[in-house]
Amino acid sequence: MTNTPQFFVAAGQGSAAVVALGPRHAHDCQCCQMLGRADAAVAGTPQDVYYCPGPGTLIVRYSSQGPEYQSFPEDVARHVDRGVWPPAVALLDAWRAAGSHPDWRGFVLPAG
DSSP states (O other): OOOOOOOOEEOSSTTOEEOOOOOSSOOOOTTOEEEEEEEEEETTEEEEEEEETTTTEEEEESSSSTTOEEEEEHHHHTTOOSTTHHHHHHHHHHHHHTTOOTTOOEEEOOOO
16 A cells, blocks of 8 residues: 555635545546546536646546546636536646645545
């Protein structure tokens, strides 16, 4: 078992916070960085958030089934102000603020 660093970083607006957790859903891309989980749910399911650095894409996975995910280029995701995208962007920003550590795992807690 690896020693995953614990990160506690303020992220997003209001009282949102990021704490360390691992993925719930399988994701088979070796290039992607798992950023954490976001509770802004699609159909009530917590989502895993990944970042693919090559194309600069944020990926939100809400199941282990292959096609059950959403993705946007980072610059597009930053302009979507609903659903899981604001927490996903907050996770990406928190990961970068923590030095882009490869063992980063975060969780966006809802504000308030």
